Amino acid sequence: MKQGFDIASLVDELEPVRPLRIGRAILAVGAIVVSAMALIILSRGVRADVMAGEPDPMFLIRGGLLLLLGSGCGWAVLGMASPSVGKPAQAWKMAIAAAALVPLAALVVAMTGRTEVAMANMLYGLDCMASSGIGALAVAVPMVLWLRRGAPTSPERAGWLTGVASGGLGAFAYGLHCPFNDLVYIGLWYSLAVGICAVLGRLVVPKLIRW
Amino acid sequence: MIANEESLRRLMRLSQTGDKQAYAVLLEQCGRWLGRYFRQKIAADAIDDLVQETLISLHRKRASYDPARPFLPWLAAIARYRWVDRLRQGYRNHAEALEHNDVSEDSHEEVVAARISIDRLLDLIPDAQATAIRCVKIEGLSITETCQRTGQSEALVKVNIHRGLKKLSVLVESE
Numbered sequence: 001m002k003q004g005f006d007i008a009s010l011v012d013e014l015e016p017v018r019p020l021r022i023g024r025a026i027l028a029v030g031a032i033v034v035s036a037m038a039l040i041i042l043s044r045g046v047r048a049d050v051m052a053g054e055p056d057p058m059f060l061i062r063g064g065l066l067l068l069l070g071s072g073c074g075w076a077v078l079g080m081a082s083p084s085v086g087k088p089a090q091a092w093k094m095a096i097a098a099a100a101l102v103p104l105a106a107l108v109v110a111m112t113g114r115t116e117v118a119m120a121n122m123l124y125g126l127d128c129m130a131s132s133g134i135g136a137l138a139v140a141v142p143m144v145l146w147l148r149r150g151a152p153t154s155p156e157r158a159g160w161l162t163g164v165a166s167g168g169l170g171a172f173a174y175g176l177h178c179p180f181n182d183l184v185y186i187g188l189w190y191s192l193a194v195g196i197c198a199v200l201g202r203l204v205v206p207k208l209i210r211w
Numbered sequence: 212m213i214a215n216e217e218s219l220r221r222l223m224r225l226s227q228t229g230d231k232q233a234y235a236v237l238l239e240q241c242g243r244w245l246g247r248y249f250r251q252k253i254a255a256d257a258i259d260d261l262v263q264e265t266l267i268s269l270h271r272k273r274a275s276y277d278p279a280r281p282f283l284p285w286l287a288a289i290a291r292y293r294w295v296d297r298l299r300q301g302y303r304n305h306a307e308a309l310e311h312n313d314v315s316e317d318s319h320e321e322v323v324a325a326r327i328s329i330d331r332l333l334d335l336i337p338d339a340q341a342t343a344i345r346c347v348k349i350e351g352l353s354i355t356e357t358c359q360r361t362g363q364s365e366a367l368v369k370v371n372i373h374r375g376l377k378k379l380s381v382l383v384e385s386e
Contacts, residue, residue: 010234020277084285085284150272154381
């Protein structure tokens, strides 16, 4: 027996707690994403085609996939705070598989030599990646706070998924401004943004989770 | 008396509202349940420590229990996490063989217990990895003894333990 362990002391420490409700976390994350979108619109402006009410199909596909990626992985992250045997979330795998089509397709297109737009706009790409990253950082804050309150049984996976989810949602918010529709550009810079966020999430988030 | 899912769930709900009397009963019942849950899954003299660690985690993380969901799968997830964490710390001791594992008594509870058991978790990883973990981490055999028993090389035993524990840590909530 460990020295000093006493059930009575745990009972004495008991305070009422509010059970974690995933709805509250979803609202918090959603509010941050909407705020990030508003900031992008106010500071950088909206894409011309969206302003004109005729969005390019690539904009819609990109935005849809990023939203799917961010929300699918985000749902898994928030759910990890309340563990239960028999409840492992699987939707994030589908979301990642769907989103992975973009860099794969971009790779195929790049191999055919159609890389002019991506190569000619490296600075825009870096800006795109950095802005998405800033948005991702903001989105990651409520996720990490939620995980710290909860009991994630796989902190490493929680870290990966927090990075992917926040990266996806941050890139989704920035996508309102990003004027590029080129597949290679999107496959390169958006994938880098999400990938870097995922690695940072894996490295940082487990250290922030306390049991 | 062995507490069942419904009574534990009711006690946990009351505990979340700050009912100390219910909480004392809950911790006592959970302590017993965990003692049986961990039996034969770790060295006998480590069970008390592991039960206590799990009860402390229950205490710290009690807000993470969703009252709308079953209680035992939640407790089992925390118990499995603590168990894998303990194995990963490199604990080695000889386990005493015990004849039976009576986590619960009635048949419905047995089905639930089987789904959330540690054996079920070990079934989810490759046999070679589970065997290496059982031999070294649970039974406390040396690497050499494990090689002799399993026919795996020394390097393979170490790799299987490492990979197996890594897999277990992401499978904690699987059934």
